[in-house]
Ligand code: AP5
């Protein structure tokens with residue numbers, strides 16, 4: 603199956619995508635991760651992207667659609683779109699790309715979390731630079747301080763855009779440009795909403811249950 607995880611910054615899209623990968627063997631396509639990989643490449647595109655991301659603004663549709671097109675052409679049996687699409691233009695492009703490759707979109711899972719909780723989640727987040735595991739200072743610390751539970755790496759990082767200033771811009775971008783997608787997919791009969799405020803395992807169970815319905 604192919605699903606979109608839709609929600610504001612810090613809603614838990616990345617966290618749930620990793621669980622779905624484990625449980626269902628789907629491929630996670632996170633445009634945020636792809637863009638962060640591009641920026642470390644030192645290419646011209648990477649440098650342009652870095653500046654925009656750090657401010658908390660959206661990267662151009664052209665760039666992210668290109669990244670997704672490339673990944674879809676590699677094939678796979680089921681994708682989780684995490685952080686994509688984020689604009690109506692991106693939604694349309696995804697529709698066309700799926701059609702071209704003979705795939706269908708099964709569900710769009712909207713993760714609802716209120717703004718105050720988002721701020722706490724984002725400012726406490728850190729991730730493993732080696733395996734990508736996502737942690738939180740309070741709700742999900744590593745068992746041993748400074749060491750990733752999953753792979754043992756000590757390369758634990760915080761994102762440059764995880765500060766209050768950039769987060770404000772990211773939230774505005776979400777409400778202005780991405781939240782209209784909720785209505786768009788509702789009208790297409792694809793929308794399923796879950797309470798993203800619950801604990802990680804509870805959210806995962808709710809996602810499994812809406813995917814069955
Ligand atoms: P991106 O990387 O997609 O960031 P985002 O949408 O802001 O989402 P986050 O990764 O911040 O949050 P998340 O929902 O994945 O939450 P997580 O699971 O980590 O995008 C970054 C930037 O790239 C954008 O600003 C833009 O510039 C650019 N970009 C990316 N895609 C683009 C596109 N399509 N078009 C244009 N530009 C694009 O969880 C957050 C924290 O909460 C963690 O610490 C976690 O441990 C904790 N947590 C998770 N779930 C729970 C829970 N249930 N209870 C308690 N804590 C929890």
Ligand code: ZN
Nearest residue numbers: 730733750753
């Ligand atoms: Zn790790």
